[in-house]
Amino acid sequence: MLFPAVADLGQADLEEVVSSWLDMVDGVLLTGGTANIDPAHYQGEFEEDLDLLDPKRDATVFPLIRQVLKKKFLFWEFAEGCKS
Secondary structure, X not given: OOOOOOOOOOHHHHHHHHHHHHOOOOEXXXXXXXOEOOHHXXXXXXXXXXXXXXXXXXXXXXXXXXXXXXXXXXXXXXXXXXXO
């Protein structure tokens, strides 16, 4: 199942949507992408071009990760923001 970036939902709705997605799978693989994680998420400083950020992706991935950890799912992640 591919999880789309759905950041336009409110935060409470997003947590509910993500939780319902996880009811349909046994594990999660995040493949990463060309965008970096916004350094604001980890109190870092961004020194490169801000075009490398994807706020909608961050707004979807972080609730997804929280729900994965809460449900103790299998979880793999590759290259998410490795340039940050």
